[in-house]
Amino acid sequence: MSYLDQNIVAATDLQRRNAASAKHEAAIASFAEFGAKSLKFAPHDVVYYEGDEARRLYHLERGTVMLFKLLPDGRRQVVEVLRPGDIFGLASSEEHDCTAETLTDAQVQEIDLRHVETSPEFQRRLTRCLTSQMNALHDHAVLLGRKSAQERVASFLMYLVPNRGGVGCVGPDPERTDDSCDIKLHMTRQEIADYLGLTIETVSRVVSELKRKGVIRADKSDQIHLHRVCGLCQMTGFH
Amino acid sequence: MSYLDQNIVAATDLQRRNAASAKHEAAIASFAEFGAKSLKFAPHDVVYYEGDEARRLYHLERGTVMLFKLLPDGRRQVVEVLRPGDIFGLASSEEHDCTAETLTDAQVQEIDLRHVETSPEFQRRLTRCLTSQMNALHDHAVLLGRKSAQERVASFLMYLVPNRGGVGCVGPDPERTDDSCDIKLHMTRQEIADYLGLTIETVSRVVSELKRKGVIRADKSDQIHLHRVCGLCQMTGFH
């Protein structure tokens, strides 16, 4: 069965499923003040499916989660890649508009929607979180709408470098003599392609091209060494 | 001076300017409880520029506003098209991440950021508003990342039909015998192109193609009659 065929099955199957609920474990702190319950997920577990009833909020404590949407013919777009601290699962209708799937082992707190209504402190945290997610979505719209394949891949890699990338990139840390960095992708080529609005082959070709140019070295296919972060940053389209 | 050249000037000029503040007028109700001040704008006025200090929130009462970002070489991406009821101007850093420009005459309420911190009622409205904007951004990411030019234009036109388009499109109103509709774009071909991640020529060609197929009729270039809304909806990629 081809990749697209698999997604078609997934797309038509969305309505019927109802995820999460299964894999919880002991409760931990952080949003405990809101009666949050902590769940653990393995890589590629689904937290909820697009179309599931939206009853709870989720706070990502550890690991990485992606949100994606499917078109009925199987085309997929990963719309967000979330990191620890992000909140997800808030829906404007009764249903989730995306599927949420883990990329790595992940720990997620489940928060009762009631707190959205009642706790001003929680509201403030939520607003801050939503705002920064909106900013990320704006940047991503620029990437998807206006950047070349090479710029997309470069931007994606920079996104994984702590405190770098983006418009306001400060340049290399003056404290350090070299400007190299090791990053772990935690995503397959397919997931990267679906995030960047490209095909798997194009992602692969651009990565190979970057290796050939000596900008990066790929130790394992999801473990990449950036020789000069600033050099890569120059390729994002932001400079 | 070419279009891109103009944008380059705009892009490099962003930091220096500081918009809004000039064109206010009498205060009106709606968010008046939060001490909001009502401003009036003409088409293509700028409410704030990307990089301006983010001090206030804005509530769109009447008209249409777009948010866009520029790359330093002049490429532009319109990231959101806002409608009455939407709130904009909330920033996760000290600066606005987009430029906000009116498409039509518009009336905008300026709200003090203090209310974000203090009023739970305001917080609730804000959360609801941000959530639905996030959903729109998710849909737009799918459009930009995965849809063909024709699907983009069809989706865009459907977006302008009240209560239609999107995944959960209910189909034609059973009360009505015909399924036609008149819409006004309020955007130039350039703005549409920058919103859909296409070029002006491609937008023009797709619109002409839709005319040739008899799906639409363009009375004036920004005034379009949809013969069968459902037929157009079939071309969005959602069905």
Next chain:
DNA sequence: CGACCGGTTGAACTGCATCAAGCTGAGTGG
């Protein structure tokens, strides 16, 4: 050992961008 999955690479194709020319209609001025 073979099957399989994720990734890479090559060759050919194509949808959209680019470049260039012409059209249309609103505004301006003689």
Next chain:
DNA sequence: CCACTCAGCTTGATGCAGTTCAACCGGTCG
């Protein structure tokens, strides 16, 4: 009232970045 202009739009011809199709490679697992 018509000629001129200019901005926004359309249309055609050509080019190319990225997709598609297909073969192959290397690691892992039963």
